[in-house]
Amino acid sequence: MEKKKVFIVYFSPAGSTRHVAGVIEKQFQALGVDGWVLDLGECGVGATEISRRIEESKGNSCLFIGSPVYVSHAVPPVMECIAGLTENTGGFAVPFVTWGGVCSGISLYEMGKELINKGFTLLGAAKILAVHSLMWPLENPLGNGHPDANDDRMVGELVNHVYQKLHSDTPKGIKLTDLAYQTKENHIEMEKVSLEAAKADMPGREIDTRLCNQCQICAQVCPMDAVAFTxxxxxxxxxxxxxxxxxxxxxxAINVDFSEIWQRIKDRAAFFSEHPDSQIFL
Ligand SMILES: Cc1cc2nc3c(=O)[nH]c(=O)nc-3n(C[C@H](O)[C@H](O)[C@H](O)COP(=O)(O)O)c2cc1C
Structure with missing residues (x-):
């Protein structure tokens, strides 16, 4: 039997999506499958290299692609990576997201739709609850303590199912409609919001020039390479x-007042009241 290959690609500024990617890698290792892991925030390679590997595997691979949910969507580097993949390579894919207890939005739906448009069959999906990465200074942030052992167990279960599907003669995919779990009204409202539009409402950063010694660590830890020194x-x-x-x-040396945005986050969580848990789609 042809050896199966697994590619695990993710973007994870605060580490929760990386954690889930690590659990996926470990579980595949336990099943005797080595994964190729790619952090889109760190590496120079992207869609072209992923496509090359998928093509090389001749339909014997599965791409796990992970994003944090930002403003109800997957983040731009992940959507751009999917958009850049070669069409009709005949592979399988599993989108996964981590979300901070506000709303997982239409991130999985949009990732799934784009992957299907590229010719992938979706073998599963997951939305995993995680600590809200904008609330780290709070004592009790949304998603506190997640992903926890039970979340990891669910991710392991997803991997076991995908492994079995990959080894069946006719792997059964999930449907895009499985990922359209928001109400119709909320789905429409979420299509209208975007990270780009929300940038204007994000709290500003003030540099304390008495403290900043221009060490450039802020530039090194920026996953978007978006910090310049002037x-x-x-x-x-x-x-x-x-x-x-x-x-x-x-x-x-960088000061931010989060008080307004924390209130907005809490209000939106109450408005959507999406059950704060993890879910796998099989
Ligand atoms: C700019 C920004 C926007 C976010 N928007 C949402 C959101 O719409 N819904 C939600 O539940 N969590 C939201 N979060 C929280 C992240 O989805 C969550 O903490 C995620 O696990 C972060 O992933 P990472 O640790 O891999 O970076 C947002 C976080 C940031 C920084």
Whole structure:
């Protein structure tokens, strides 16, 4: 039997999506399948290299692709990566997201739709609850303590199912409609919002020039390569507002007032009241 290959591609400024990618890799290893893992925030390679590997595998591979949910959608680097994949390579795919307990939005639906448009068969999907990455200074952030052992167990179960499907003669895919789990009204409202539009409402960053020693760590930890020095840090248009720059500044020279956005996040979580748990689609 042809050896199966697994490609695990993700973007993860705060580490929860990376954690899920790690669980996927480990579970496949336990099943005797080595995964090729790619962090879109760190590497220079992207869609072309992924497509080359998928083509090389001649239909014997599965692409796991993971994104955090930002403003109800998958993040731009992930959607751009899917958009750049070669069409009709005949492979299988599994989109997965981590979400911060506000709303998982239409991220899985949009990733699934684009993957199907590219000719992939979806063998499963997952939305995994995670600590809200904009609420890290709070004592009790939304999604506190997640992903936890039970979330990891669910991810392992997803991998076991996908493994079995990959080894069956006629692997059964999931339907795109399985991923359209939001109400029709909410789905329409979520189509209208975007990270791009929300950027104007994101809290500003103030650089304390007495503390900033231009060490450039903020630039190094930016997954979008969006920080320039002039001579103090400035944040370019590609910034996705993960705030890694602020979180990891060793001098605490970047100040942000999150009070308004935390209130907005809590209001939106109450408005959508999506059950704060993880779910796998098989
Ligand atoms: C700019 C921004 C927007 C976010 N939007 C949402 C959202 O719409 N719904 C939600 O549940 N969580 C939202 N989150 C929280 C992340 O989806 C969640 O914390 C995710 O696990 C982060 O993934 P990472 O740790 O891999 O970066 C947002 C976080 C950021 C930074």
């Amino acid at each position: 001579p103090y840090p400035e944040f370019g248009h590609d910034c996705v507002f993960c705030f890694n720059c602020m979180k990891q500044c060793p001098e605490q």
